[in-house]
Amino acid sequence: MEQQELRDWEHRCIQEEPPFCQAACPIHVDVRALTRFLAAGDMAGARAVLERTMPLPGVLGLICDHPCEASCRRGDVEESIHIGELERACALYTKAKGRLLPLPSRGKRVAVVGGGLSALTVAWDMGRKGYAVSLFSDEPGGTLLDLPEERLPREALSTELERLKMLRVTLQPGLPLEAATLKRLAEEHDAVYVGFDERTPPDATALGLETEQDGTPKLEPLSLATSMPGVFAGGVQPLGPLSPIGLAAQGRKAAVSMDRLVQVVSMTASREKEGPCATRLFTSIEGVQRKPAVPTAESAGYLPEEAAAEASRCLQCECMECVKVCAYLERYKGYPRKYAREIYNNLSVIHGLRQANKLINSCSYCGLCETVCPNDFFMADLCAQARAEMVKTKKMPLSAHDFALRDLEFNTSEAASLLLDARGTDESGQLGTCAYLFFPGCQLSGASPDHVQRTLAHLREKLAGGVGVMLHCCGAPAKWAARQDLFDPQLARVREAWEKLGKPKLILACPTCGATFRDHLSDVPTIPLWEVLLETGLPEGAAALDKVHALHDPCTARDQPRFLDSVRELLTRLAAPIEELALSRERTLCCGYGGLMEAANPDMGREFALRRAGQSERDYLAYCAMCRDSLSRGGKRVTHLLDLIFPESPDAVQPASSEPYVRKGPGTADRHENRARLKRALLAQAGKETPQMEPWETLELEMEPEVRLAVDQRRILTEDVKQTIHAAQASGRALAQEGGNRLMASHRPAAVTYWVEYEPLGDNRFRVHRAWCHRMRVLGPKG
Template sequence: MGVLPKEVMENMKDIVDNCMGDSNPACQSSCPMHTDIKEYVRLVGEGDGEGAIGVIREKLFLPKTLGRVCAHPCEAGCRRGDEDKPISVANIKRYAADNFDNPVNWDLNKKPATGKKVAVIGAGPAGAQAAIDLSKNGHEVTIYDKLPVYGGMMRVGIPAYRLPRNIIDEEYSILEMLGVSVKLNTEIGKDIDFETLKKENDAVIIAVGRQAGRIDRSLKNHDAQGVYDAAEYLKEISLTNGSEGVGKRVAVIGGGDVAMDCARSSLRLQGVEEVYSVCLEPSYEEMTSSMHEVKGAIAEGVKFNLAMGTNEILIDDNGRVKGLEIKECISIFDDEGRFNPTCNEDNKKMLDVDTVVFAIGQGVDSGFDKKETLAKRKNGTFETDELTKQSVNNENVFVAGDCASAFIVIEAMAEGRSAAISADRFLKGEDLMSGRTTEEEAAYKTKLELPTEYLSEGWDAAEKVERVIAKELDPTERIKSFDETEFTFTKEQAEKEANRCLQCTCKLCMKECIMLNDFTDCPKTLFEEYLEKGYAAMDPKISYSCNACSQCTLKCPKDFDMKGAFMGMRPEYIKDNGGKSPMKGHSAIEVHQYLGYSKFFNTTNKAPEGEKTKYVFFPGCSLPSYNPEAVGNVLGHLQDKLDGGVGSVLKCCGKPTKALGQKEKFKERFGEVQAEIDRLGADTVIVACQSCLAVFSEYLKQNVVSLWTLLPEIGLPDEKYGIGKGSDIVFNIHDSCSARERSDLHDGIRWIIDNMGYKVEELENSREKTRCCGFGGMVVPANPDLAGRVMKRRAEETTTGHMISYCAACRESMENGGADSVHILDLLFGETYTKEKVNNRNMGPVKQWMNRYKSKQELDKKSK
């Protein structure tokens, strides 16, 4: 077996390397857990909430929680957001979870017990995710947490009005269902020695979060009564719905989500009358907090002090905060981009407060590691391998969540899963790195980049559907308690919002090409198989099912030449099969070519006697086999109108052999055509076939023109102007795909039809966007079922039921597909065409060859 030419192989590799057909949409790739967002949003939009929650739970054990508190990086990546506003993914997830999640359906399948023990320090989302995955892999897992409740920092750092505690407890119940042992109120390093824990377990997962709050200790009186760090402040509020020692007027320092949580929580505390926010950023938009949280704080009555930094904490005689002096912040970062605020010392003001909460960041509490055996980074997080999460100096210790590199809940879960994969491999003695990539285990930038017009057929960016906003409790009511402030979408809201999704995907070639769908789910998949197995191991029917219409390339945002790949394989199949096509059906082409080059069905004529042959009319194969009278009439008209003698050649241009991949046979047969034209001594060849036009334009020595561009120049027969004005038919026009790039042909055809007076209604897929008729690529004998479906699809696009073609093969295909189909020459050299004259014109091969012989006679007659 041969080897494909280098250019064909490189073309395939380019498709495999750069095809976006299997690329996830940005929402999914930007989700660290790679939730199939597009799919569950689609299911919600279709009213299938049960199906949606099934898809969600394939990846997430906290759908209700994440529906409320996820920072939704998926929405930041949403393609719709580039044109409008992103899909409200979190609220759609929450709708599906709140209404359709049922513990009965949770996946509790576990592999057989391995006898291995794993300890997990921390019951937050990272630790819980790791515990779930390891338990399902058959390991004995125990979670330790110093808090008395599930959820870690997610539980004590996120206020109850955003995340009700019963939701956490409900979703964490899966741990008990899986047999995970959870020991709350148990502090490692105090109740259990860390070294002992490592020795008693085969692996340890550290997922302690960032529980150490920060206070600006450069400020005088930073340790005064009434000064809190955000972590301890929120934890106390979470556990007690209060905070011992809080006063009436609270200032919260910081501009992030934690600061907003502190400020909004303070408003709900008994005795608090006023809450101030102090942040360095000069505008709400520049704050690091989400705008939703900022807007919530404003609505609830938090008083913002933008572009302000702290200057001094004032205390009373009892050491209690009595005021906070703040000053104008001029810039936050220095010229090198480092955090280095600059303030205007001449612009200060005093806030009358008795409580100051610092929400300026949190650190990792590594106190459990008394001997400091774990390597740490400068920022206090534990140093691990970026992919495996294995500690760099403790091989049986793995780290996940905020104490590794996560910042949000969904990232913590993804790191918990990565740590679990690594721990599982470690326990089995397997390579931790083999076959793993960050794209599989973390958020990444997708290759899927689509212009708006490719996203959703018929979507008009100007016709925007407003993003659905969930209803909330009235601000004056919600600050009276820690009850949840935001409501779940109704069914109507969820479906309306879900149906805003553009369902981003790049399988536009698959949507367009019937053939590709018969053999693959994506070009990348198919050509990967070719590169892996070799073309000889693949079914040649695939290559010979390509219509060579290039519509896949037309639709592809990257213009991949898939036709070139399929057609490039055909010559190799021909070589391997002794010069013949491997497709049995192509034996009919061999017969066609034999007859098409026989003297009985061929003729070459000089211009009529007394004239020098300046032009040669070349009608091709299909037209002479369909309408011999039209062939003769065209030659007669050309002889009447052109200044110079017109001869003719009736012969095949050789395109069928070229299409099959018979390169040598094509050279031989085209050489015969070239010799006949040379013998006539003509300067210009006039073709009525678009395939002949393409072949001659590439190979013929003489000048080549199309009949359809020539007729507008020389005019129609005088009696044919306006002949169609009395017709009761409105036509569609089928443009040949082989002439897709020839706008001059499109214009010429329409000029002819317009001057004949027939009415036309343009198809959506016309001119340069035309669709294949099903005849191209010699597909009909190779894969007749496919050809029939392509013909039917194209014929069904007619909006009037009547189609004009300017290729006889296309005309036959349109009729095979079910449309009334005429060749433009039927109209040009016939009577006025009306609905009464509609009839089937297709004929069998015997009649076609009889017509071919009659065409020979017509051409011979016109040359005498």
């Protein structure tokens, strides 16, 4: 990832955009932090916030005219927060701590003519930047001295003037305001500022400055430079209202320009956010509780406890819309902009630990973040780019997606993949054309093979033109793993089958297949199974639910309205009462399988499933096999839509596996066995010869429930165990337990070594006591 790409990703996330009040403030006081400290009763912390941004905070905090209040998001619900009164309370009841610490001396001198607020701001800012400042004024304070004592106590002004001295600001008597004087100051100093917010403003013409028609100095709007080189001015009406915060903003703008002049850098670059500016931040006010403004007991303003109460009304504006609904984004304690930086840094690591690998590989690619984000930030795109780069540079951990890719390999292998035309002819014969091709998808085939057979039989009975069937995978796991080399062949295989059967319409039971074919085989026509069932009518015996169920939509269906709508219409015809979850349809949550989350981060996948299952006390209804099995892992009762359509099917038994990625429920065959059995069953129905079983497939295994659970959690399939035992029995290479019947053997068919502790029971039966696996190779001694 190039640095500009990182910047583009960062820009898409608006979480770090300033809140509305801060953006509206001419000097960008961090009101959000101010109210946070005040609400916690931390007046000193609040004062520190003012000190960071405000010039002369002991004065400006008392008199600020708070234009920020008009932009307060609380104001969209009720009365805005009284920010000005909060600043005043902070200034009244706190004192600045410690000395002001300017930057090291720059060896440069600036002159400030005038004692008004704009001039004092220039002196304050330039002093903090390390300049030696000479402030020429007979009346430090200027028009501030016209404010009544109760609004601006003179003691407060005196205190801040004394603090100016800490910043290398020297207070000197006023000078004759004439052109010669100003020219001399410009020659003797590196920059000069003239403030016009005085009780008696200077005459710009007498100073030798070019003027506007109203007699005010003609200024360059962005830099406040006058017609005299090196001289800047402010405190004039054309630049904005002569309010306290407006005058401070003019002084600050001039100070920035003077600093840039001295440093010989651009006077105009990157200044678009000076003064009040726009913000892209989004803050939802949905569900915000009303909280009336706090009245003041004292005429001088809020007491500390009143300020705390008023500050607690602040919404602490931020976006975080995606984090609010996504356990994955919440887990890593950040937000997309922060994650983009972490991923960029992770990809830049040449040697050492890559801390963000799990972050990159745990995204479910569900798309909810993009749906709820006001700026359409799609975390899946960022993670997909990172995964692709990791694969390309060989930095992807082998273990991240190994199980999922092995699963894909099996689903598309000779053992599980199948293509039959409407007559039952396979590819060994001459395939006929079909009007339809039923594509159930790998997860339904692996979890509920009987449902696949019953659905196919119904479609063949009801649809004219013939219905073929294809057992295969759409390739989504390879796409999610950024393995384009494995993804493209699956698409090519589907296209080849489609063309062999005369380009039929694909009937899809799986929305993931629907999304994959829509995006990568757009010329292949598809239709959701549920839409077809609406056309054909439901099979005899289809049953309604006995009570209200909460309907769960798969995340890959969120942008496929044909799936969303046809399921609901089908349930209406079934008279099946449902509850729409708070997050459903386009805003549905992932079950924890998508994007290979379950493969790369099983704990996260489990958390997703349990969180989704906990969003309603009702039993759930799903129409994705993987969603059904994932959501049921915590004991939640979940019914598949096909359970209603084919209630007599043995697959309608409630699943309860804690490892749904491997098997549907305890005691049932794992997904690989089911897919292989489904292929054999369909071939047998077509009168075809079924594939001959491998010798290891004839082994019968017995496992206690706790052993089965441990094996599943380690992502070890029945075939892995059987192959290990068969290899040991055939070769005689096994470790024997002394004085017992148990044997221990290992087998390394590819990149993973499997170990099994087992006990022969006779008649090709074996009891499995333990099984585990690892990737390291155990080498013998060097000879």
